[in-house]
Amino acid sequence: MTTQIDSFNQVIQKNVYTLSDITNSIAYVSVAGNDYYDYMAIDGSLSGFPSFIESVIKQTTTNLIHLQSLGFKRIVVGDLQPLGCLPQATAQNSFQSCNSTFNDLVALRNNLMKQSITKLNQETKDHTTFTILGLFDSFRSVLNHPSSHNIKERLKPCCIGVSDEYTYGSVDSEHTTNKYLVCENLESTFFWDQLHPTQAGWNDVYNELEKRGLHQILY
Incomplete structure (x- = not known):
C-alpha cells in the first residue's frame, strides 16, 4: 500500500x-x-x-x-x-x-x-x-440471518472443485474438461467461490451497509 x-x-x-x-x-x-x-x-x-x-x-x-x-x-x-x-x-x-x-x-x-x-x-x-x-457487522448480519435475505446456502460456495484436488475454475491437463461445478441456485447462494460473495451476496451486504450509515459516509 x-x-x-x-x-x-x-x-x-x-x-x-x-x-x-x-x-x-x-x-x-x-x-x-x-x-x-x-x-x-x-x-x-x-x-x-x-x-x-x-x-x-x-x-x-x-x-x-x-x-x-x-x-x-x-x-x-x-x-x-x-x-x-x-x-x-x-x-x-x-x-x-x-x-x-x-x-x-x-x-x-x-x-x-x-x-x-x-x-x-x-x-x-x-x-x-x-x-x-463496517464490513464485519454487515457480513455477519447476512450470514446470521440468511432467511431474511433469501439466502439458502450461506457458507458453501456456488463454484467448487469436483474433488479435493480441484478448485473453482480448474480444468484437466488438456484444458478440455471443467473440473468444477457451478450451483443452480446462484441467486440464493452467498459465496461464489472460496473467497468472494456472489452478486446477490454483495447486494445483501450493501443493503446492510446502507442501514449502518453508508449514505452519511459517501455524502
Whole structure:
C-alpha cells in the first residue's frame, strides 16, 4: 500500500489531478483478508498473529496520515469481514460453521483499527475525517440471518472443485474438461467461490451497509 500511495503521489505531482479533485474525493483504504491469509500461507503461526496484526495496523495508520498529507479530507477504512466464515476457512468442516478462532483474530484487528481511527480523529487539525466502513457487522448480519435475505446456502460456495484436488475454475491437463461445478441456485447462494460473495451476496451486504450509515459516509 505504501508503494501504491507513493505512485499516486507521483501522479499528483504530474498534475493529473488538482488539489480540488483530491479534497472533494473519498480515499477508500482496504487491507483485505488476503493480506492476512498470506501471513498464514508463509508459515505464520496463530500465536504470532496478534503481533502481525499490530504491525499491519501501525503501517496502515502511517499510510492514512500520508493520504491526509496529500489533501484528502475524507478517508474511509474498511474493517475486515468475518474471515472465519469464508469457504476457504469452513471447508474443513464441510461448510457447516464458521471458524471462531479466525473470527476472534478479525475482531482483534478491527478493534485495534477502530482505536487508531479514533486517535487520528482526535489529533487531526485540518477537518479531515477518518471513518470505518463496517464490513464485519454487515457480513455477519447476512450470514446470521440468511432467511431474511433469501439466502439458502450461506457458507458453501456456488463454484467448487469436483474433488479435493480441484478448485473453482480448474480444468484437466488438456484444458478440455471443467473440473468444477457451478450451483443452480446462484441467486440464493452467498459465496461464489472460496473467497468472494456472489452478486446477490454483495447486494445483501450493501443493503446492510446502507442501514449502518453508508449514505452519511459517501455524502
